[in-house]
Amino acid sequence: MNSPAPLNVTITSRHRRLWQWLAWLWLLVILVMAGHNSWVWLAEKRLPETDMLALLPTEEHDPAVRTATQQFADAAQQRLIVLVGDRDWQAAKRAATAYRNVALHHPQWLKLSPAPAMDEQALSRWWQQRGQLLTTADQQRLQYLPPAVLAQQALRDLASPLGQARFGAWQDDPFGLFNHWLADRAALTPVRQVDGELRVDDGNTHYALISFDLTQSAFSIGAQHTIMPILADAATAARTQAPNAHLLSAGVLLHTAAASTQASDEMSTIGLGSLFGIMLLMWFAFRSLRPISLVLLTLGAGMLGALSVCALLFDRIHLITLVFGASLIGVAEDYGIHYLATRIGDQQPPLQTMQRLIPGLALAMVTTVVGYIGLGLTPFPGLQQMAVFSAVGLTTAWITAVLWTPWLTSPYQPETRFSQWYGRTRAHWPRLQRTPVGIGIAVGCALVIGFGITRLTTNDDIRQLQNSPPVLVADQQQISRILKVPAPAQFFLIRADTEAGLLMREETLRNKLEELVQSGTLEGYQAVSQWVPSPERQRTNQMLISTHIWREGGAAPQLARILEEAPDWVHARQHQQQANGLLTVNDWLQSPISQANRHLWLGHVNGQLASVVTLLGVEKPDLPLLRNLASSSEGVTWVDKVDEISSLMARYRGLMGWVVMASYLAVLLVLWPRYRTRAFRILLPTLIASLVVLAWLGWSGTPLQLFHVLALLMILCMGEDYGIFMQEHPDPQDRHAWLAVSLSAASTLLSFGLLGLSATPALKAFGMTLLIGISTVWLIAPCFDRNKSIL
Numbered sequence: 001m002n003s004p005a006p007l008n009v010t011i012t013s014r015h016r017r018l019w020q021w022l023a024w025l026w027l028l029v030i031l032v033m034a035g036h037n038s039w040v041w042l043a044e045k046r047l048p049e050t051d052m053l054a055l056l057p058t059e060e061h062d063p064a065v066r067t068a069t070q071q072f073a074d075a076a077q078q079r080l081i082v083l084v085g086d087r088d089w090q091a092a093k094r095a096a097t098a099y100r101n102v103a104l105h106h107p108q109w110l111k112l113s114p115a116p117a118m119d120e121q122a123l124s125r126w127w128q129q130r131g132q133l134l135t136t137a138d139q140q141r142l143q144y145l146p147p148a149v150l151a152q153q154a155l156r157d158l159a160s161p162l163g164q165a166r167f168g169a170w171q172d173d174p175f176g177l178f179n180h181w182l183a184d185r186a187a188l189t190p191v192r193q194v195d196g197e198l199r200v201d202d203g204n205t206h207y208a209l210i211s212f213d214l215t216q217s218a219f220s221i222g223a224q225h226t227i228m229p230i231l232a233d234a235a236t237a238a239r240t241q242a243p244n245a246h247l248l249s250a251g252v253l254l255h256t257a258a259a260s261t262q263a264s265d266e267m268s269t270i271g272l273g274s275l276f277g278i279m280l281l282m283w284f285a286f287r288s289l290r291p292i293s294l295v296l297l298t299l300g301a302g303m304l305g306a307l308s309v310c311a312l313l314f315d316r317i318h319l320i321t322l323v324f325g326a327s328l329i330g331v332a333e334d335y336g337i338h339y340l341a342t343r344i345g346d347q348q349p350p351l352q353t354m355q356r357l358i359p360g361l362a363l364a365m366v367t368t369v370v371g372y373i374g375l376g377l378t379p380f381p382g383l384q385q386m387a388v389f390s391a392v393g394l395t396t397a398w399i400t401a402v403l404w405t406p407w408l409t410s411p412y413q414p415e416t417r418f419s420q421w422y423g424r425t426r427a428h429w430p431r432l433q434r435t436p437v438g439i440g441i442a443v444g445c446a447l448v449i450g451f452g453i454t455r456l457t458t459n460d461d462i463r464q465l466q467n468s469p470p471v472l473v474a475d476q477q478q479i480s481r482i483l484k485v486p487a488p489a490q491f492f493l494i495r496a497d498t499e500a501g502l503l504m505r506e507e508t509l510r511n512k513l514e515e516l517v518q519s520g521t522l523e524g525y526q527a528v529s530q531w532v533p534s535p536e537r538q539r540t541n542q543m544l545i546s547t548h549i550w551r552e553g554g555a556a557p558q559l560a561r562i563l564e565e566a567p568d569w570v571h572a573r574q575h576q577q578q579a580n581g582l583l584t585v586n587d588w589l590q591s592p593i594s595q596a597n598r599h600l601w602l603g604h605v606n607g608q609l610a611s612v613v614t615l616l617g618v619e620k621p622d623l624p625l626l627r628n629l630a631s632s633s634e635g636v637t638w639v640d641k642v643d644e645i646s647s648l649m650a651r652y653r654g655l656m657g658w659v660v661m662a663s664y665l666a667v668l669l670v671l672w673p674r675y676r677t678r679a680f681r682i683l684l685p686t687l688i689a690s691l692v693v694l695a696w697l698g699w700s701g702t703p704l705q706l707f708h709v710l711a712l713l714m715i716l717c718m719g720e721d722y723g724i725f726m727q728e729h730p731d732p733q734d735r736h737a738w739l740a741v742s743l744s745a746a747s748t749l750l751s752f753g754l755l756g757l758s759a760t761p762a763l764k765a766f767g768m769t770l771l772i773g774i775s776t777v778w779l780i781a782p783c784f785d786r787n788k789s790i791l
Helices: 013-043 063-077 089-103 124-128 136-144 147-159 177-186 221-241 252-286 289-313 319-326 334-343 350-375 381-408 417-428 436-454 470-483 499-518 535-550 555-563 567-578 585-590 592-600 620-631 641-700 706-728 735-757 761-784
Strands: 079-086 110-112 192-194 197-202 205-214 246-251 490-496 524-526 601-605 608-616 636-640
Touching: 013 289, 013 350, 013 381, 063 079, 063 490, 063 592, 063 601, 063 608, 063 636, 079 089, 079 252, 079 470, 089 197, 089 205, 089 221, 124 177, 136 177, 136 535, 147 535, 147 555, 197 470, 205 246, 221 246, 221 252, 246 252, 246 470, 252 289, 252 334, 252 417, 252 470, 252 735, 289 334, 289 381, 319 381, 334 350, 334 381, 334 735, 350 381, 350 641, 350 706, 417 735, 436 641, 490 499, 490 620, 499 524, 499 535, 499 608, 499 620, 535 555, 555 567, 585 592, 585 601, 592 601, 592 608, 620 636, 636 641, 641 706, 641 761, 706 735, 706 761, 735 761
Parallel strands: none
Antiparallel strands: 079 205, 079 246, 110 205, 192 197, 197 205, 490 608, 490 636, 524 608, 601 608
């Protein structure tokens, strides 16, 4: 088990000139990257992506599901809903008017959404087709009640002063069939037109509904920074008019603005906090501004490279990538720190010192990048972007450190009191030896770790990643309940080869859903066929109305005789209701009636027609029942996006577990040619640290999820760097390698450890895992020095 042979090659003038030429060439590359970044961020004014859904994988299999999800997102992302409520309706109206007036002073950002149209013009096509529209109750009335009874009911409705408000003349719908059907449609929403406002009631509170359309993308940071103060001013104006007004708001903009603010704050906390901590450590270690400047230069070059390449490969860089990238400084400075620590008291020329360190530094960089490539194997676009950002940033920082730092360091780096004191601690570090005490400690630790791992549980529920402010989530849920907005994450997907077949399958499903509504399992549902019955049902309705109402002996002739109307009255209405063809989905799509629900119709997808049936009031215990309902219905698929993405995360958690194990083997193969059996000394501290993390999760009751596994991969990427640096300088009396490892580990803990403060659950899981893992590697790595460990 000999140490790898050091490189003591003398730097010739030819090598020196080549190195110098490469350093100038690299300066040109850095200048080009700086210019590219200036163009991207200043000239193009490209903005970071803030949509949290962009971090998640797209659907792997079903194009129709992907289309439905996209249509739901498109329908929601540019809409902003505000409910202004008060127990006094007049006060609610005043507050709503004040709110609307302030918001509409900024038409370049906000405009009122068109109000739902249920007027004569919007309903004209349905009025023409009234001879084919029946409610389920009216179908049964026509089938089972004698014509005379139907005629008497029509007379009572005509004579009643409390009869329902009617659409159209009584003579054109004497039995109220169209009005009954229209009332059923109106019951699909609780919103009503009152005093020129859209009103909805919830208990004793009356709400005025205000709906805005954004003129800019909800994911635009500029739009967020401008619109949020406008909304705050509007809310103030509303409460001035009605001090007791209750305001509820919902919209993608509110969530993206909160995420943007949170990410910006965290970038400052994590990036600036870790940078300040690293600079403080560097000052204690070197007591000079030049080493600090060199580390900053290396980090800056790494960030320039990462931003440039990501800007070329991705349309937009996600804000979470920048937050994660802010922690990159905890790794990228390792190469410069290792070189600077080695220079302490070194009498060799700077270029020769760097030449001697290049093999170890190269292995450290390559093995770390291999780990980030593993991170990029996931189907999560956000993680792929983070992997590219980190791998490119580290590679750029490594090249900068190798090519530039030898030219920019002073010929001699003096030793400081701190570096001298701390370097000596390596020789006094606890030894892990084949003694009863050493073996007892090892067995005890193994038992604690083993029992902790046996307590490990898993939880891949995507809702764990929900990090919107609780107030926004509560408002969204309350608005959804009051307005009866269906959940977009769970729905039935219907497919058929023809429009007629698709509408029939919807109606078959609706019959089953109606039973669940009657039993209280569901609150309701929304479907295209509620507005456009299938051709078969339209013909059936037409036959029922014709047979039981208009034909000789039917209810209409009897009613005409009672009212002493001429026979032509019956014939004219019968002809009027039978000469207008059939309603089609295209009629519905072209009508303003469909404005709020056009996302239910997917059209042609993958060679078939598809539509969506959404549900109200779905509870978790009812999900198996709904899933079984779909499996027993032809052409119907149950879609649960929450369950689908959670299952996907569970699958990739298992896959990434295998990737982590394969990465250990890959790193071992990379290390073996240089270190042989000493490669185990490099990897064992990292492996133990990973097991400690799993045990901590088990003992603390924290469920294992995908982001913990990804952090284990990062522990390997960074932990083996420390092992390499230690094995490149295996002598326990070598103080400078231990100083370099400790500075690197401390700076990594400052950066990645600060991720544990993040309000983003994924980043927090990442940060806490790395905090524990890297701390463990740092503490036990010296225990595996040559002639110390039991290996």
